[in-house]
Amino acid sequence: MLDAQQIAAWHDTGFLVLPGFKPPAELAAASARAHALVEAFEPSAGASRFSTRDRSLVADAALLASATTVRCFFEEEALDEAGRMHVPKSQSINKIGHALHDLDEVFIAFSHGPELAALAADLGLQAPQVWQSQLIFKQPHIGGEVGWHQDASFFVTTPQTVTTFWFALEDATLDNGCLWVEPGGHHGPLREQYVCDHAAGTLQMRALDATPWPATAVPLPVAAGTLVVFHGLLPHRSAANRSARSRLAYTLHVTDGAATYAAENWLQRGADLPVGGLD
Numbered sequence: 297m298l299d300a301q302q303i304a305a306w307h308d309t310g311f312l313v314l315p316g317f318k319p320p321a322e323l324a325a326a327s328a329r330a331h332a333l334v335e336a337f338e339p340s341a342g343a344s345r346f347s348t349r350d351r352s353l354v355a356d357a358a359l360l361a362s363a364t365t366v367r368c369f370f371e372e373e374a375l376d377e378a379g380r381m382h383v384p385k386s387q388s389i390n391k392i393g394h395a396l397h398d399l400d401e402v403f404i405a406f407s408h409g410p411e412l413a414a415l416a417a418d419l420g421l422q423a424p425q426v427w428q429s430q431l432i433f434k435q436p437h438i439g440g441e442v443g444w445h446q447d448a449s450f451f452v453t454t455p456q457t458v459t460t461f462w463f464a465l466e467d468a469t470l471d472n473g474c475l476w477v478e479p480g481g482h483h484g485p486l487r488e489q490y491v492c493d494h495a496a497g498t499l500q501m502r503a504l505d506a507t508p509w510p511a512t513a514v515p516l517p518v519a520a521g522t523l524v525v526f527h528g529l530l531p532h533r534s535a536a537n538r539s540a541r542s543r544l545a546y547t548l549h550v551t552d553g554a555a556t557y558a559a560e561n562w563l564q565r566g567a568d569l570p571v572g573g574l575d
């Protein structure tokens with residue numbers, strides 16, 4: 297799958313951009329399914345706002361329940377102060393997660409296959425375990441900013457193995473909120489850990505290291521069909537989308553079953569829906 301130059305770049309920079317990884321037919325099926333899930337969503341059934349600026353906006357119980365379901369989370373700016381939707385439903389959803397890859401036929405197909413398994417092997421994941429899938433909408437005009445973070449904060453393993461697979465289902469541009477990364481930043485420490493007390497049902501972000509977030513970064517504008525893979529320690533962010541175009545992306549978070557998965561990670565799987573691989 298990857299040549300020696302790409303593998304060297306992966307170790308050096310902590311990310312790889314793979315244009316054309318997904319063919320147009322798969323992109324169309326995934327986008328259509330994403331919009332159908334939103335259309336079928338009944339807001340009165342209960343939804344939570346999602347904000348990375350204030351994670352307390354996510355009701356803890358709702359987030360924890362989404363580990364083994366397919367659940368919609370509202371865009372922070374989609375609701376007024378009284379909690380009423382003031383944009384059309386089709387533009388109100390921030391993301392859908394977190395078990396699409398195990399429960400939805402379209403995303404089961406999208407999330408598995410020999411190409412993904414071969415890529416994971418090239419990246420050094422001996423026994424890939426896919427913990428989470430997310431559809432991230434980055435809606436026109438109100439798509440929220442995602443501040444600097446490291447995905448390893450949410451999926452701690454010993455040793456660190458979590459790897460993010462970020463699929464552009466639509467073109468991601470400077471205007472609609474593409475990824476920004478710090479090349480080589482994965483050589484730095486893990487700054488924060490998102491710790492879950494499962495007995496109490498509570499979550500908190502714990503500071504681990506005072507290393508400042510990057511002062512400089514590079515944008516990764518990519519065409520639909522591109523797969524961006526990045527290391528769990530790579531600092532990354534994305535800007536708000538104030539443009540008229542959405543920036544739909546689909547992500548998978550994958551660890552190595554050869555590592556120890558932390559009991560404090562919010563996302564746990566039981567025997568009813570065990571964690572699976574990529575093939």
Ligand code: FE2
Nearest residue numbers: 445446447532
């Ligand atoms: Fe992230």
